[in-house]
Amino acid sequence: MSDTIKLGIIICDRYRRCAGGKCFRALRNRDGAFNRYVDREVELVGYTTCDGCPGGNVEYLGEEMVGNGAQVIHLATGLVVGFPPCPYIEDFRAFLATRYGVEVIVGTHPIPATYLDTHARLGTWDDPAWGPLLEPILADDLTREAYD
Ligand code: SF4
Numbered sequence: 001m002s003d004t005i006k007l008g009i010i011i012c013d014r015y016r017r018c019a020g021g022k023c024f025r026a027l028r029n030r031d032g033a034f035n036r037y038v039d040r041e042v043e044l045v046g047y048t049t050c051d052g053c054p055g056g057n058v059e060y061l062g063e064e065m066v067g068n069g070a071q072v073i074h075l076a077t078g079l080v081v082g083f084p085p086c087p088y089i090e091d092f093r094a095f096l097a098t099r100y101g102v103e104v105i106v107g108t109h110p111i112p113a114t115y116l117d118t119h120a121r122l123g124t125w126d127d128p129a130w131g132p133l134l135e136p137i138l139a140d141d142l143t144r145e146a147y148d
Contacts, residue, residue: 005037005072008046008065009108010058012078012086016049022147023047023076026109031143033074033107033136045070050092058092062100072103077137080107081115085124089133110139112147 009023025031030038046065051057065073073096079086086092093104111134119125125134139147 004041004043006043006045006069007072007074008048008061008068008070009044009074009076010061010079010092011047011049011076012082013049013052013055014082015076015078018078020047022109022112026147031147032077032110032139033105034109035136036105043069046073050086050088053088055086055088055092058088058095062096062102066100066102070102072105074105074108076108077111080133080137081111081119083118105136106133107137109137110143110147111137113141113144114148116144 009020011018011020011023027034027042027044034042045068046061048057048061062073075086075089075092079089089106093106096102096104116138124130138144
């Protein structure tokens with residue numbers, strides 16, 4: 001059996017023109033939430049947007065990603081760092097995990113430094129509930145600056 005982890009990425013439709021530069025770089029370098037695969041081969045088997053609030057495409061994209069072998073689905077860092085953050089993160093996570101039995105990870109690339117600075121000043125993530133969501137993508141100062 002292959003040791004390669006197959007994963008899908010869902011991006012926030014506000015960034016639908018994004019070509020995936022930060023996510024793909026982080027995947028290659030195993031930065032941010034992809035650090036969990038530091039000793040593993042990975043294969044990206046799906047990449048799409050939620051199709052806009054309230055994320056109607058999430059109901060359908062899982063079928064295709066899981067059909068293509070996805071074992072893990074990542075909700076891109078844009079859902080966390082957008083202004084405001086996506087209000088449906090927990091809904092998406094619960095639905096995908098329940099409907100398809102996949103692991104759902106919040107985050108892809110490290111939080112860019114400017115976003116961390118602005119959200120810190122806004123108090124966006126003051127609620128402790130954000131702690132576990134931020135931890136995999138918080139990274140260190142140098143890494144965050146590299147993803148600005
Ligand atoms: S905020 Fe959430 S539901 Fe709205 S476009 Fe972004 S990911 Fe989709």
